[in-house]
Amino acid sequence: MTQPAASGTTRVAVVIPAFNEEDTVANVVRVGLTVTPDVVVVSDGSSDSTARVAREAGAHVVELNENAGKGAALLAALHATQADLVVMLDADLMGLTHEHLQQLLEPVRSGQLDMSIGVFDGGGFVTDWGNKLTPHLSGQRACRRDWLLAVPDLGRERWPEPAITAHLKETGARWDYVVLEQVAQVVKEKKRGFWKGAQARTKMYADLLTYHARRKRP
Template structure:
């Protein structure tokens, strides 16, 4: 892939969100201090995610049904023409514009094809989980066209393994970058202990069976 810097046009921030009315507005507000273009794909949310994101200044793609993070991300990517996109989860805390510059600057300068954010100092639970599986981080920056070329992006409920595979297949240059004092609201806090644990288990089952599902469907 090219080592040339990309155009000076501002990156867009894209956020896939499912029932994140309590946190998405603040993430959007911070993102708006970094760039004027923030796109939120509300993934069949049944709460006020779409409304509060729109009121915070985001362009909202309001999906009628829950299609999974990959499908929501794909929909958000189609709603922008920015050359570089910054991907954020909707449940972040401690986020600042400086964190977004940390993610995007290496891509804009042509030093990396993708940067992947890793939490540092945001809290024991999210730090530990993020560092244990940094390749599953939702905080990234890359070229929009590259991301749209990830095979089956829209079909993956959790697209991070597909993105990782595409990084390897395309020989992309990537690196982890630290995001100091950023954390996520854990699922157990958002949905209650048992609801959160069930959602977390379903997520990891989907993530860990990615290769097996690809082989079953005839992929490498």
């Protein structure tokens, strides 16, 4: 199990994988900067102004040449910081505040939990419903950086949440959900148009929900 760092010495980073999120990433960065100056955005082969907008908002930005998936972007972000604890955030969050990040951080920083997982409530029907249906797939988490780096195949998974959740179970880590009130995400149908968004959502859930079957293949 992980152990909290000595009081006053714990370094925190906020890591944000991002793919074409120029409209929302700056605000997520600004909220991240309220808890730490170490905010890392990895632009995962974005074709828009995500990297520039994040950099102007104050983040350290890593740019991947090709869209390799959220797992690869998350791994790149972890390698771009030496922090003890990391807060993982999606780049399309709305309603995020300093208090929400503290809610994620404190149980881990105090040693009560090895990982906290944020779930939405009151931010909007679609994202609330999605989080309540599959809370274990949430992208809002806090944990120790070294523990996260030890997740098998982290950088190979386009959507790394199932691999992270599986590692929680395999290592016997202590974890719990933290309710993030009034937080939501911009739905894919709004970002990409209805049909393209629906197709992207379907593919995402197919990848997420077939993780264990793919893992068992030789």
